[in-house]
Amino acid sequence: MIAWRTRQRLVKGALGAVTVLFLAYQWLPMLTMAVLSFTGPEGGTTFPMRGVSLHWYRELLRVQMVDDFKPPLARSVALALACSVTTAALALAAAQAMRARFRGSRIYFYLILLGVMAPGLLVGFGVALLARALGLGLAWYTSTFAVHIVWTLPFGFLTMLAVFNRFDRRLEEAALTLRATHWTTFWRITFPLVLPGVIGAALFGFTLSYDEFARSLFATGPEQTLPLVIYAQFDRQLQPTLYAIGAVTTAVSLGAVALFACLVRLFRRRTLTRARAVPAPNIP
Amino acid sequence: MITTRREVLKSGAMAAGTMALGRIPAAMAQGKELNVVGATFNLRDVILQEFTKRTGITVKPWLNPSAQARVDRLRVAPVDNLESGADFVKYAWEEKLIQPIDLSRIPNWKHAARLFVEGQHSPQSPVGFGDNPGRMMYVDKEKTKAKYIPTMYQFDSVGYNPEKIPAKDNVLSWGELFNPKWRGRVALYGIDWLGMLDAALGMHALGLLKAADPTNLTEKEVDTVILYLKEKKKEGHFRAHWKAFGELVNLMVSGEVWIADAWWPTVLEVRKKGVPCRYAEAVEGYRAWAVGSCISASTKNLDGAYEWINFWLEGFAGARQAEIGYYSPVDTYTKYLTPEQVKHFYGGEGRDGGSVERRNAKVFVWNTKPKNQEYYTDKWNEFLAS
Amino acid sequence: MSTRRERSPTSYALAGPAGLWMLVALVVPTLFIVWVSLWVARGFTLASPLTLANYGKFFARPAYVHVLGDTVQQALVMMVITGVVGYSIAYFLVVHVRRPGLQLALFLGLVVPFWTSALIRTIAWIPFLGVNGVINQALLAIGAVDRPVEAFLFSRAGITLAQVSFYTLLATGPVVYTLRNIPRSLPEAAQCLRATPLHVFWLITFPLTLPGVVIGQILVFLNVMADFATAQAIGGHKYAFLGNLVILLYESGQFSFAAVVSVLLMTTMLLGVALLLKVVDIRRFGEP
Numbered sequence: 001m002i003a004w005r006t007r008q009r010l011v012k013g014a015l016g017a018v019t020v021l022f023l024a025y026q027w028l029p030m031l032t033m034a035v036l037s038f039t040g041p042e043g044g045t046t047f048p049m050r051g052v053s054l055h056w057y058r059e060l061l062r063v064q065m066v067d068d069f070k071p072p073l074a075r076s077v078a079l080a081l082a083c084s085v086t087t088a089a090l091a092l093a094a095a096q097a098m099r100a101r102f103r104g105s106r107i108y109f110y111l112i113l114l115g116v117m118a119p120g121l122l123v124g125f126g127v128a129l130l131a132r133a134l135g136l137g138l139a140w141y142t143s144t145f146a147v148h149i150v151w152t153l154p155f156g157f158l159t160m161l162a163v164f165n166r167f168d169r170r171l172e173e174a175a176l177t178l179r180a181t182h183w184t185t186f187w188r189i190t191f192p193l194v195l196p197g198v199i200g201a202a203l204f205g206f207t208l209s210y211d212e213f214a215r216s217l218f219a220t221g222p223e224q225t226l227p228l229v230i231y232a233q234f235d236r237q238l239q240p241t242l243y244a245i246g247a248v249t250t251a252v253s254l255g256a257v258a259l260f261a262c263l264v265r266l267f268r269r270r271t272l273t274r275a276r277a278v279p280a281p282n283i284p
Numbered sequence: 285m286i287t288t289r290r291e292v293l294k295s296g297a298m299a300a301g302t303m304a305l306g307r308i309p310a311a312m313a314q315g316k317e318l319n320v321v322g323a324t325f326n327l328r329d330v331i332l333q334e335f336t337k338r339t340g341i342t343v344k345p346w347l348n349p350s351a352q353a354r355v356d357r358l359r360v361a362p363v364d365n366l367e368s369g370a371d372f373v374k375y376a377w378e379e380k381l382i383q384p385i386d387l388s389r390i391p392n393w394k395h396a397a398r399l400f401v402e403g404q405h406s407p408q409s410p411v412g413f414g415d416n417p418g419r420m421m422y423v424d425k426e427k428t429k430a431k432y433i434p435t436m437y438q439f440d441s442v443g444y445n446p447e448k449i450p451a452k453d454n455v456l457s458w459g460e461l462f463n464p465k466w467r468g469r470v471a472l473y474g475i476d477w478l479g480m481l482d483a484a485l486g487m488h489a490l491g492l493l494k495a496a497d498p499t500n501l502t503e504k505e506v507d508t509v510i511l512y513l514k515e516k517k518k519e520g521h522f523r524a525h526w527k528a529f530g531e532l533v534n535l536m537v538s539g540e541v542w543i544a545d546a547w548w549p550t551v552l553e554v555r556k557k558g559v560p561c562r563y564a565e566a567v568e569g570y571r572a573w574a575v576g577s578c579i580s581a582s583t584k585n586l587d588g589a590y591e592w593i594n595f596w597l598e599g600f601a602g603a604r605q606a607e608i609g610y611y612s613p614v615d616t617y618t619k620y621l622t623p624e625q626v627k628h629f630y631g632g633e634g635r636d637g638g639s640v641e642r643r644n645a646k647v648f649v650w651n652t653k654p655k656n657q658e659y660y661t662d663k664w665n666e667f668l669a670s
Numbered sequence: 671m672s673t674r675r676e677r678s679p680t681s682y683a684l685a686g687p688a689g690l691w692m693l694v695a696l697v698v699p700t701l702f703i704v705w706v707s708l709w710v711a712r713g714f715t716l717a718s719p720l721t722l723a724n725y726g727k728f729f730a731r732p733a734y735v736h737v738l739g740d741t742v743q744q745a746l747v748m749m750v751i752t753g754v755v756g757y758s759i760a761y762f763l764v765v766h767v768r769r770p771g772l773q774l775a776l777f778l779g780l781v782v783p784f785w786t787s788a789l790i791r792t793i794a795w796i797p798f799l800g801v802n803g804v805i806n807q808a809l810l811a812i813g814a815v816d817r818p819v820e821a822f823l824f825s826r827a828g829i830t831l832a833q834v835s836f837y838t839l840l841a842t843g844p845v846v847y848t849l850r851n852i853p854r855s856l857p858e859a860a861q862c863l864r865a866t867p868l869h870v871f872w873l874i875t876f877p878l879t880l881p882g883v884v885i886g887q888i889l890v891f892l893n894v895m896a897d898f899a900t901a902q903a904i905g906g907h908k909y910a911f912l913g914n915l916v917i918l919l920y921e922s923g924q925f926s927f928a929a930v931v932s933v934l935l936m937t938t939m940l941l942g943v944a945l946l947l948k949v950v951d952i953r954r955f956g957e958p
Contacts, residue, residue, distance in 0.1 A: 004867070008867065012762070015761055015762035016762055016766065018755060018758040019758070019759045019762045019776065022755060022759060023779050026780065026835050027779070027783065028804065029791065029835070030783055030786065030791070032794060032797055033790070042556060042557050042558065044534055044537040044538065044557050045534055045797060046534065046802060047797055047804070050557065064329050065332040065333060066345055066347065090687055093684040093688060094688040097682070099681075100676055100678050100680075101677070102677045102685065105685075108685060112688060112689070112692060114696060114697070116889075116892060117943055118700060119895065119896040119935050119936055119939060120896055121898070121913055121917065121932060122699075122700065122703055122933070122936050123696060123700070125920065126698075126699025127699045129703070129706060130702045132714065133702070149691055150691070150695045153691070153692070162847075207785065214899075214913075217917075218920070222344065222346065222361065226787070230789045230790060231789055232347070234789075234793075234899070235528050235531070236324045236347070236349075236531070237529075237534065238534055239530075242790055243790075243793075245790060246786050246787070246793075249785065249787065249790070250785070250786050253786065352923065356923055468820055476922070517908070523824055523906065525908060534796075538797070538801070539801055540801055540823070661922045661924070665910075665918050666731065668908075668918065669914075670733050670736070
């Protein structure tokens with residue numbers, strides 16, 4: 001009969017081991033990729049490395065007629081920004097509407113969620129054939145944008161629903177009793193309080209759109225997005241240039257996280273100093 | 285909060301602005317553009333850059349390893365030139381997707397090798413089974429118009445790692461692909477008509493298939509091949525399948541694959557990366573092919589299309605393709621290669637398989653689009669899904 | 671503008687744009703594909719007569735039914751693995767890690783890889799799993815094997831190994847969210863009533879996190895069912911799941927049959943979700 005304390009420690013140890021092992025499992029391929037991105041010009045995408053150089057990073061910067069990654073990168077970023085804004089706006093409106101439990105809101109809920117449950121290939125395939133039947137062209141800023149929103153909106157919608165489910169209606173009611181209009185109530189009370197959800201929806205919109213390729217595969221015109229150009233390499237030749245892209249992306253992500261952490265710390269320090277400067281009220 | 289909203293609106297406006305700006309130059313460049321459909325072994329960066337430099341025309345390439353997908357592209361998008369082999373040119377011609385090429389506008393074609401005028405390198409050379417370009421590329425008996433202009437050709441066999449696989453005098457049979465000794469180390473081409481053809485050649489060499497014409501298998505023969513392939517797959521004989529020469533390069537360089545129905549660019553690239561690789565002389569004979577350029581029936585830039593073809597026969601492209609192992613049908617490349625290089629690539633000095641003459645003497649089959657290709661596709665998909 | 675009253679007109683106006691977008695960009699193309707799946711013609715012919723025989727053709731071929739079975743099986747295997755691993759990680763992060771800094775750092779360690787393109791991460795697995803790859807070199811170095819293990823790459827096992835790395839976070843995230851929403855008073859109250867830690871977990875914590883678990887499982891199920899890139903790259907073109915089959919058929923110009931497979935894929939996904947949703951009502955997700 002093992003003591004309670006020891007059992008606790010064993011469980012914690014086991015779960016901790018799983019977590020650490022999994023983290024290693026996720027990061028080791030990324031580190032392998034980062035190391036291999038520095039392989040020499042004669043190197044391939046696998047070990048052994050043949051020399052060390054920045055050749056593949058320079059290949060990224062070189063302008064090429066085939067396999068140039070820069071214009072697709074620009075398109076992906078632009079598309080992701082557009083999706084981010086649109087998802088946040090549409091999700092906010094839809095979630096706000098759901099609060100009124102309008103007629104058909106149950107079907108509406110499943111309609112929005114259908115975006116997650118429809119396989120990307122089918123959606124892209126459908127849009128491509130439909131466009132062909134109607135004689136319309138496919139382009140990254142029209143058809144691809146449309147299918148990206150189909151994918152990102154459900155996530156934004158669920159985020160907003162979760163936030164609104166925890167929202168205290170009494171704050172709105174208080175504002176209304178103080179003779180605020182519905183519009184003012186929304187912008188000055190509701191919106192600031194659900195802003196974390198809105199930002200979450202916007203982030204979902206950005207990240208999901210930036211990396212999306214299943215839906216875009218058939219629905220994009222001749223000008224491709226970055227994931228599609230990378231996917232095309234699967235049928236050509238995987239070069240260390242892709243590793244260079246991966247290494248740069250990870251470095252940028254880590255840099256963004258570090259920057260965000262510094263900003264948060266700075267902000268917190270400033271609010272604390274400001275709070276201390278305000279004298280405490282004398283409440284009996 | 286207000287600041288965040290403003291920033292959000294600003295980024296949205298910027299995105300919209302970039303998208304709008306991108307469309308205006310595109311409309312202006314319409315006249316100086318050429319839409320070309322091809323693959324990684326011909327639409328190479330060095331060749332495209334040189335073409336743009338000389339003519340000022342921007343090439344908009346569309347690449348796909350599948351010959352079928354390339355032809356189908358003409359149905360859904362504006363295309364000026366289609367790069368295809370004789371096999372699928374036949375298909376594109378039947379579907380009226382390409383237009384005849386006036387040979388009087390292609391001055392260099394009068395220097396074409398005899399192989400492409402008569403269908404045989406010399407009167408003693410074998411004609412070979414299947415879609416022989418010299419016999420089927422002309423529209424009329426006088427040979428004044430052609431369905432396509434071959435710009436590169438070769439004779440394919442088996443590529444292998446000589447350190448792992450012994451081959452006396454660099455001679456191997458097509459059947460070596462199915463040797464159980466190399467189980468788990470073989471890569472077979474993954475697209476239906478060509479994978480099936482290579483498999484048929486291997487089985488034919490091993491006596492497992494008695495086909496009158498390996499390039500046009502009957503339905504029963506297709507079933508035999510697929511059954512055998514499924515068995516081999518279950519045994520784990522194939523390490524992977526490949527569709528573009530670059531994929532096979534990675535497979536052979538990483539040591540995963542020792543032998544495959546490879547193409548010349550693979551062999552040269554693998555050697556460059558420090559792994560030994562040789563291209564065998566096939567006992568039963570080579571699988572020959574000739575890829576070239578055709579002009580789409582709906583092209584809006586006819587002059588540009590002819591410029592593209594003439595550029596390919598001018599010599600620069602021929603020399604660059606020699607460097608990845610391909611022959612040019614006209615001998616204009618000599619001004620871009622040193623005499624030693626010409627002796628090596630064409631004369632066969634120090635090159636696996638020897639000279640052009642030697643290869644021509646051992647033609648067995650040509651790349652062919654089979655008459656019942658739909659049946660091939662159905663059964664091949666079954667094999668891939670098994 | 672008000673959504674305070676039930677069924678207010680403003681709510682319809684607000685709901686409109688999103689609903690319309692989904693209708694035009696999702697429902698209409700899906701219905702179009704269902705129509706295409708009924709075409710007799712093989713290629714793209716709008717005037718084609720209709721038939722249900724295409725579905726019969728699919729089920730008549732054992733190879734294709736096998737693909738359907740394989741895909742579902744892969745999804746189930748992944749659901750179990752990511753469910754167990756994901757829950758362990760989530761539990762460790764929320765319950766056992768005390769310092770919020772460490773918690774955040776570990777969470778970021780899990781999330782940051784997702785900001786790199788999934789396709790590039792897929793490619794990164796190849797030098798890892800291959801015969802001359804990192805895992806084999808390590809195994810050879812410590813003497814665990816005397817020949818490199820081939821089964822890691824270009825095999826079903828390899829596909830599963832890679833997919834675990836991609837999809838476990840989907841199972842972890844929602845569980846973390848629901849775990850954090852459990853007020854500390856509940857397990858403490860249970861312990862005051864002399865419940866063992868196992869009882870606390872099984873009777874209190876786990877049922878409260880069930881919505882998160884189910885959502886995670888649904889997300890993993892949907893993603894694995896529709897996955898084709900991992901199978902293609904790590905499988906070496908040797909394995910076909912339903913997604914790969916769709917692409918194969920589309921590229922060989924067999925539109926009606928590709929549509930059949932797409933419709934079957936979507937139907938299976940919807941059935942799976944419907945089954946999983948019987949366990950919990952997610953419309954109340956997030957309610958305290």
